[in-house]
Amino acid sequence: MKSISPAEWTALLLSAKVAFGAVAAVTLPGVLLGWLLARKNFYGKVLVESLVYAPLVMPPVVTGYLLLVLCGRNGPVGGWLGRTFGWQLIFTWQGAALASAVMALPLMVRSVRLAVELVDRRLEEAASVLGYSPWRIFLNITLPLARSGIFAGLLLAFARSLGEFGATITFAGNIQGVTQTLPLAIYSALQMPGGEAAAARLSVLSLLLSLMALGFSEWLARRAKTGRSTHAPCR
Template structure:
């Protein structure tokens, strides 16, 4: 297969995997927290939080990318602060691609985890609390083991979504070969040049294979974890 893809295409694939992995890993704790808050807590602004979480699914991806650019760009409100105080630059970097991909995939992650939490009987958590367990301990020992299949499914779905992210990413970090060019960006580049359709089609099949593998892995891991929890 090494002869099937060019070095640039391998770099685009490797960067996509890297970006998707970090987008999933960094957003996972926030996804669990937000999903738990939406499923269990009642507080002012809850519906607003729910709307903000799902907003990337509704907005055109290029709008999300533009908002990231004016917020986390080197002259943005947050971006300038990160650059001045910590030397962190996200715009036109692979880390910015991970941020964009993570934001676009976040709603799918939160929804999968939230559904898992809502399926847990709150009386089980209340029973543990009456025995003197703190809320964090109840979550770690009671809730988390039962929602683990949903957490795994949400994480892998977010990874698959991040792999296919294009609009927000190219708006925020551009399409720089070897630096920010992910698999979708490489496909787009091939489609802009005469005779590039064959190369684009090859990468399309790679993208389909990776996405299907992620979905199948999500199903398999989710079922395996559920069986283990049920058997335990």
């Protein structure tokens, strides 16, 4: 088996970059939306829920297409970004990260929501009569107690981003060195005559990356568990 080519390395690093970018993009909205859906009742909750969870049930290509319509050069969001900041999402690694983030958001939100629902509301009441504002309760009580669910959600988001194919290829394209992540590179390799060996190598790389993410999350979970009694998160 031939050693890994520079182009394959590029695909690997790009995959990691896109996945981390997607996780970074998904963290804040994921936590806030998860908390919102777990704790608040408001007008239009069903609509927000449906929009967040839609990428989970829609074909990824459709999600990619909708992103294209919204964030493409002539789309309402994409056009505005281009005019105001000169930014372009389409055919860039940031675009690939955005596509991955949208696909990963429902998993993140679901995980956070379940974790927040498990946080004893009586503890939040106890904090409020100690003088904690809703925002301080969220930061000091709810989030720390839901942290294992938040970590799990981040990991799911990372894993989902590594495997993202349909939305990425539709929205960001399949440009080597720019948006060609591992799954896209594997697909391209298989399209070429004699590309099976390259596909196999890329698959092994993909597997290693996933295992590393899994190991990291295990380590985090174990640290969270053993640190529960002695380690106190900062206030």
